[in-house]
Amino acid sequence: MTLREVLAHAEQRARLSSQKHGDLQYVVAASSGWSRSDLLLRLDQPAETGTQAFVEHAAQQLADGCAAEYLTGYTAFCDIVVRVREGIFVPRPETESLVQMAGDFITDQDRPRATVLDLCSGSGAVALALAARLPQVAVVGLELDPISVSCSRESALDLGLSERVRFVQGNVLATWGLALADFRSRTDVIVSNPPYVREQRLFPAHASSPREPVQALYGGTSGMVFYKRIIAQACDWLRPGGLLLLEIDDGLEEAILNLFERYGLQGGRWSPDLRGLPRYAEARRAE
Ligand SMILES: C[S@@+](CC[C@H](N)C(=O)[O-])C[C@H]1O[C@@H](n2cnc3c(N)ncnc32)[C@H](O)[C@@H]1O
Structure with a gap:
């Protein structure tokens, strides 16, 4: 045959x-x-x-319903290849823009060293792609799921980035304190693509990729659970002038801009993805 x-x-x-x-x-x-x-x-x-x-x-x-990437064991993201396996969220092409935006911010700052916090880091794709692009960057990824954490550490080793990229198992919805103590008030960029699918959209979202964990998708009834926590804490972790950069779901942009204002972040704005839907939101800690 x-x-x-x-x-x-x-x-x-x-x-x-x-x-x-x-x-x-x-x-x-x-x-x-x-x-x-x-x-x-x-x-x-x-x-x-x-x-x-x-x-x-x-x-x-x-x-x-198995993702093709689970069968190959890896996926391409920005300029790198990261490991994935069943039970881990497969990074999506639209998330690559977060790397571009964070990278542009860091490059414009022209600082000899930059620290980045990747919250809900999953396979580690964002953290690793950023470190691969910018040699002055050190990143810590915080992720709840232990399989994702070990997979991201393996990718860091594959890519020769484990000196500059560290993955910590922890809960973004609890205190970030101990694991990330060194980053308090010193972080240049907090980047996050957290679970953000609201209850109403969960069934179709999960049906399109049934082997991915619901935990990676579900952001509470309104989709806002993670954003509330991250935005409320951002000013404690960012350095003055530091950037908070989020991937968001369409329809959440107004609520997120309101939270930026409420927690004292400045210059809040959202931008669209290639389909024209609100997909990214950013704001800065005051200088
Ligand atoms: C939408 S996925 C994004 C993963 C990765 N940032 C990316 O863009 O490919 C969300 C991630 O959040 C993780 N997660 C869910 N609940 C969490 C929590 N309470 N604390 C930390 N991470 C969590 C999931 O395991 C999943 O890896």
């Missing part, structure tokens, strides 16, 4: 939806160490022994 026939057969057998056709090709290519074009060039060659079983298993996993 050719690889094309193996893929078609596996898709049919697993009743894989046509939207996931590309995911299966991606998984097969990535697991074989090929690029997508390598795979296309091999489609009409005879499939190697063992390929059929692997492709059928992958097709079935994808049909059952």
